[in-house]
Amino acid sequence: SQQGEEDPQALSIQEGENATMNCSYKTSINNLQWYRQNSGRGLVHLILIRSNEREKHSGRLRVTLDTSKKSSSLLITASRAADTASYFCAMEYGNKLVFGAGTILRVKS
């Protein structure tokens, strides 16, 4: 199976703290993307990191990719209550994305 794994499954933090979510995958990828989903809503693209990149930043988001360990992490700094959502990593294989199981993040104000 190409499906990735994410941990933790759920994360609860206080506003202002940092949140780190990890993703691991099994087979070599083209790119890895991170998405956010509010409950029952659409998937919002956050960031794409290519297989030849090691780190990427976008605002309060920092994504790392370690292809030797087949893992990626998403760091959200200075979290806000509005960051409460599910976060999915998605591995790009050819023309399709294979999603991880997701991390449910809850930011308490």
Added chain:
Amino acid sequence: AAGVIQSPRHLIKEKRETATLKCYPIPRHDTVYWYQQGPGQDPQFLISFYEKMQSDKGSIPDRFSAQQFSDYHSELNMSSLELGDSALYFCASSSKNYNEQFFGPGTRLTVL
């Protein structure tokens, strides 16, 4: 900026009925993808089209079919609906020059 449009947003069907979901990609995007997300599940890839040709196929049941039209919009046709088909169906689009897939708001299908 224009986003991916999906219609309808909600759909209720009876078992054994048929359903057609529509997707209008972002302008100048040539690739369309369909995903199914069951309750509490991660999205599962169904099928994709590039320049009106099927480019990849995932876990799409034989009861489902899809196509991409000359204006690049796509339709997912679902027949003999089963209770287990109840899910959120997402369409995403991308252009060949950029790998990011941009998702539509989804169609929530409920089969009774």
